[in-house]
Every structure is written in structure tokens, then in C-alpha cells.
Amino acid sequence: MSLKFSDATIKEYNEITVRYPDRRATLLPALWLAQRDFGFISRDAMLAVAELVNIKPVQVEEVAEFYTMYHKKRPGKFHLQICRTLSCWLNGAEEITQLVEQKLGLKEGETTPDEMFSLQMVECLGSCHTAPVMRVNDEYHENLTPSSIGKLIDQIKSGDVKETV
Amino acid sequence: MTDYLASEKQLTSRFELPLSHTLKVYLETGGYFSLQKLFSMKPEEVIEMVKKTNLKGRGGASFVTGLKWSFVPKNVDKPVYLCINADEGEPGTFVDRFVMEKDPHLVIEGIICTAYAIGCHTTYIYIRGEYIKQMKILEVAIAEAREAGYLGKNISGSGFNHEIYVHRGAGAYICGEETGLIESLEGKKGQPRIKPPFPAIEGLFGCPTIVNNVKTVAHIPWIIGNGSEAFAKIGTADSTGTNIFGLSGHINQPGYWELPFGLPMLEFIEKYGKGVKGGKLKAVIPGGSSTPVQTVQDCEDLFLTYESMRDHQTFLGTGGVIVMNEHTDMVKALKNLTHFYADESCGQCTPCREGTSWLDRLLTRILNGEAYAKDLDMILGITDNMEGRTICALSAACAMPVRSFITKFRSDFEKYLRPSVFAKQTLDGGGSLRE
Numbered sequence: 001m002s003l004k005f006s007d008a009t010i011k012e013y014n015e016i017t018v019r020y021p022d023r024r025a026t027l028l029p030a031l032w033l034a035q036r037d038f039g040f041i042s043r044d045a046m047l048a049v050a051e052l053v054n055i056k057p058v059q060v061e062e063v064a065e066f067y068t069m070y071h072k073k074r075p076g077k078f079h080l081q082i083c084r085t086l087s088c089w090l091n092g093a094e095e096i097t098q099l100v101e102q103k104l105g106l107k108e109g110e111t112t113p114d115e116m117f118s119l120q121m122v123e124c125l126g127s128c129h130t131a132p133v134m135r136v137n138d139e140y141h142e143n144l145t146p147s148s149i150g151k152l153i154d155q156i157k158s159g160d161v162k163e164t165v
Numbered sequence: 166m167t168d169y170l171a172s173e174k175q176l177t178s179r180f181e182l183p184l185s186h187t188l189k190v191y192l193e194t195g196g197y198f199s200l201q202k203l204f205s206m207k208p209e210e211v212i213e214m215v216k217k218t219n220l221k222g223r224g225g226a227s228f229v230t231g232l233k234w235s236f237v238p239k240n241v242d243k244p245v246y247l248c249i250n251a252d253e254g255e256p257g258t259f260v261d262r263f264v265m266e267k268d269p270h271l272v273i274e275g276i277i278c279t280a281y282a283i284g285c286h287t288t289y290i291y292i293r294g295e296y297i298k299q300m301k302i303l304e305v306a307i308a309e310a311r312e313a314g315y316l317g318k319n320i321s322g323s324g325f326n327h328e329i330y331v332h333r334g335a336g337a338y339i340c341g342e343e344t345g346l347i348e349s350l351e352g353k354k355g356q357p358r359i360k361p362p363f364p365a366i367e368g369l370f371g372c373p374t375i376v377n378n379v380k381t382v383a384h385i386p387w388i389i390g391n392g393s394e395a396f397a398k399i400g401t402a403d404s405t406g407t408n409i410f411g412l413s414g415h416i417n418q419p420g421y422w423e424l425p426f427g428l429p430m431l432e433f434i435e436k437y438g439k440g441v442k443g444g445k446l447k448a449v450i451p452g453g454s455s456t457p458v459q460t461v462q463d464c465e466d467l468f469l470t471y472e473s474m475r476d477h478q479t480f481l482g483t484g485g486v487i488v489m490n491e492h493t494d495m496v497k498a499l500k501n502l503t504h505f506y507a508d509e510s511c512g513q514c515t516p517c518r519e520g521t522s523w524l525d526r527l528l529t530r531i532l533n534g535e536a537y538a539k540d541l542d543m544i545l546g547i548t549d550n551m552e553g554r555t556i557c558a559l560s561a562a563c564a565m566p567v568r569s570f571i572t573k574f575r576s577d578f579e580k581y582l583r584p585s586v587f588a589k590q591t592l593d594g595g596g597s598l599r600e
Contacts, residue, residue, distance in 0.1 A: 019328075019330045020370075021244075021370055022351065022352075022370055024351060024352040024353075025350060025351050025352045025370075026352065027352030027353075028332070028333065028334070028335055028349065028350075028352060029332070029333070031335070032333060032335070053352070055352075059352075062353075062354055063352065063353060063354055066337065066354040066355065066511075067294075067334075067335035067336050067337050067355075068335070068336035068337065069294045069295070069334075069335040069336035070335055070336075084501070084504075085256045085454075085501065085502075085505055086256045086257065086414070086450075086454055086487055086498065086501050086502060086505075087256065087257060087413040087414050087487055089498075089501045090414045090415055090487075090489060090493065090498070091414075091415075122336075123254075123256075123338065123505050123508055123509060124254055124255070124256040124257075124258075124338075124454075124505070125295055126253045126254065126258065126259045126261075126262055126293065126295065126296070127259055127262075128256070128257050128258070128259050128411065128413035128414075128419070128485065128487070129259055129411060129412065129413045129419035129420050129421065130419070131413060131414075131419070135295065138295075138297045140298075
């Protein structure tokens, strides 16, 4: 199934192109637009981006694969990203991860069958002083404790937390 | 004890003000004041002034900022670019985001000063993909500044033109390396380039480019306003000015504080961090995860200065201090870091791509109780082959903590080891001793 960018997105993209003397520099911004519009960077999304930026599909693929924030498969509606690096680890990130896994019945890299939650372990999120930290979509949740993480997930489940992407 | 917080702040003075990120508050508190003086100076005078301060880049490599600027060739027929490195990703480092979030106009003013000095008309702020909030704040601030005539054509009637664009990264530690950042901005994998040519000669789009950290440029308006002598008087001879130091890990009050260089490490931990959490101090990583770890004994005469860190064979790095208490398993802590570097290696140089993964797998072997004493020496041998043999410093950034963890906390590692092969084979009563 081929994907097409909407006219509005193409307009948005064209406004970005004037910032750079070389069109290829718009590749990362174009991939962000694709992820926003199509949900993740599928093969078809890569082809659409290649056409938009006017470069070869392989040039899009190598870049999409290199950067961890471009999802190569569809994440859950709420994509949980737990920081696993040192300061978070020293402050109990492992325990937080286990609790999330138990509560949702999923492992790292998995998505729940209802496509509500997906879990990814990520490297340092740059919030070491409020460890342990987790991002839910684009939102930081800091100073997590076993009780706060449980509460947060319950809130998301009951619809009290809005989808932020 | 001297109250270091009482001295004048250069980067964090507006942090506590409500709406500190708005142009209104910025202007009410002396914002964009340096521009008048800036435009009365010649660009080379600005470079000379910054050189005299001995301001060193705050991103971790600590290169003298004014010297870096002076490498941009004069009278080139190509555009000059400035890239602001806001790809804050070094574990233990988290203060750039607050400078952008709480005082974005200071960053913009710093960019204008820097751009004027190096003759640049376009700046890209390369911000890590996760910092959505900061990106939005910056974009609003840029729009406000343009509206008010601080960006765009003929800034404040000076005839100087400048535009700033925010460019969002997408999750790659290596894009904090300046040539990795440039490659990424050009729409490629963030794989660092072989130097020379250095970016100042041939960087972004093949043009002269300066890459500076957020905090580095944020110091410049203060320097323009107060002069190089005033800046150089703060701190020590080799470590001039202030820096925002971060504290995380096992610490009662984690956070960040802008301080002049020179505070003793233990005083920093006690006074600002309110001491070690959960037990006595065991180890300190002084400036982001790549900097060699320090023992309690090391810390006794360790100061927050470039020179003191150098004397201890470590680095001030990004100024992000990570504290570990006596109950920390140093093997597991190191394994956490080797996982990070193995994950983040861009894969283009063999010593780094293979080395970081080997170290990570050897650490797993140790933790599984499957390693022998010779494996520790093998790890040290591998680290020797990872430094100075690669395009960028990521390989060394992994080798350095590994070597320091093992040499300084060897007994922690030995607890996991199996009895030596020699002993085993002797007990078994045979076999050739090939080990």
C-alpha cells in the first residue's frame, strides 16, 4: 500500500526546505513528519519520504534505521520509554521496569495486544537528577517510585492521561 | 566556608523568575544589552576578548572557545555556519535543557554574539529528539526575537543579519560529537568525519562551521558586557568563569548549581547535594559517564577544576557528577555503561564497534560467574587497543571508564571470578597448560 503525504504536510515540508541550502538536510525533519502522519516509519513511509526529499530510498532507509527514535514498527498508543542508564539504574530503574512489565504483561520491545502500550528501554534521557525517569510518548515522568508508576499506568488505562503525540 | 552561590551568576540568574523564558522578562532583566557593545566592536576584537577569558567549551571536550573561533578562515567566499550542540546525551548530564527551557533568549543572544564574531548568518540549534518542550520554547523565543528585531535583517540597526533554525535530532548519542552532528544535520547517519579538515575549515555543507555547546555560547553576553578580565578573575587561572555542575546518582538532593570553578568535590557533594544517599561514599564519576571514576581517597584532594581533574587522570567533562554509595556493585554499574557505549557506537571504526561489544560481553561473562582472572587482563588489553585508533572519541569514552573501574575497584570484580584455570587443571590432574 503506497502512502501519500497530505497537501498540508507537503506545505509544512516546503516551509522547512528554505532553511537549508541542501535538500537532503531536510531528511530528518521529513522523517519526523512521516512518523507523525503515518504513525511509524514503514517501508512505504520510507518510499514516500524518498519521493518528498527527492533522494534514493536506500538513503532514507539507512538514516531511518540509524536513529532510535524513528519507530520501525507501530508503537502502542502510549509508548513507554524507560531510561536504563547509570543514574536511573542507581535509583531503581530495574525495579520500575519489572513493575511495568508485570502490570502490563509485556516485555521490552513488545506491544500489548490491544495496542495501548509498548515498552522500550532507552539510553540516558538527560534527566539524571530526577531519576528514575520514563517518557510516555513525548512527556517526561520523573522521580518515579513503585507506587507512582503503578498509579500512572492506572491513570493512563482509565483515560485520565491524554495521548500526547 | 565560602558561599559560592552568592557570587554573580552568568547562566542561571533568571532561572527562578516567573516567565523567565519570555522576551518581556528577558528585556526587563538586562537582556540583549550586550548587543550594543557587541556591534561597536570589530568581529576580531570579540574573538580576541573571548580568547583572553580562557573560556573552555562546556560540552565536555574543554577546547578554548576563542581559539576555536579563530580557526575560521577570514574572507572566504562561502557562508560560515554556527551549530549549537544541544544534543545533550552524556549520562549524568542534564543542565543544557534547563538553560534552553528557562532562559532561551540568553542562548539566542549568545548565538548572535558568536555569529557576529565568526561572520556567520545562519545558526542551527541541533537539539536532541526527546527535548520537545525545550524545542517548542526555543522556537517561540526565536519568533519573539525576530519580531523584536533581534534576529533577521539588520539586527538592532547594526547591518548584521542572522537567522536561527532549530533542528531536531532523533536519538543518537554520537550526534553530540561535532562532526557526527554535522553529518546528521546534512541528513545522513551521524557518523563522525575524519579530521582534518576540521569543521572550522570545512564543516556543514562543506563550509566553515563552528560547533559550540549551549552553555558555551550562553556565557558570551556576560563576557561582552563585563569584559574578559572580569570573567578570567572568576574561578582559577586554568578554569575560568562559572559552570553549571550537575549532581545525580546516590545523592540526597540531586540537582544543578552554577558555581565558579574550584569547589572541592566532597564539599560539593556534602553542601549542595546534602550528602550521599543510602550509605557512605564509594565512587564518583566526575564529569559524565566517559570520565574515569574516582575513589573516596581520590576525592579527598579533587577539585571542580580542569587542572585538578587532569592531575587525577580524569576530566571535568560536562560537569555532570554521578555519585555511588558503598552498596553499589561496581561490576553491574560498569556493565550498565558498557551496554550504553555498545549501543551507541556508530559502527564505522572496528576498534569501537567490536571493542565496545566485546567489553559488554566480557562484563556479562563476569556477572555470570564464568570469567577467570585473565579475563580482567584481557579487558584491560582491549581498552588499550580502543584508544587513539578511531575517528572519534566514543571508543576512548568507553575504554576510560572500563579501565578505571577495573583498576580502582578490582576486588569488586574478583569476587565474581572463577578459580584460575591453572588451579582447576592441577586439581583435575592433567591437561596441557595452554593458558
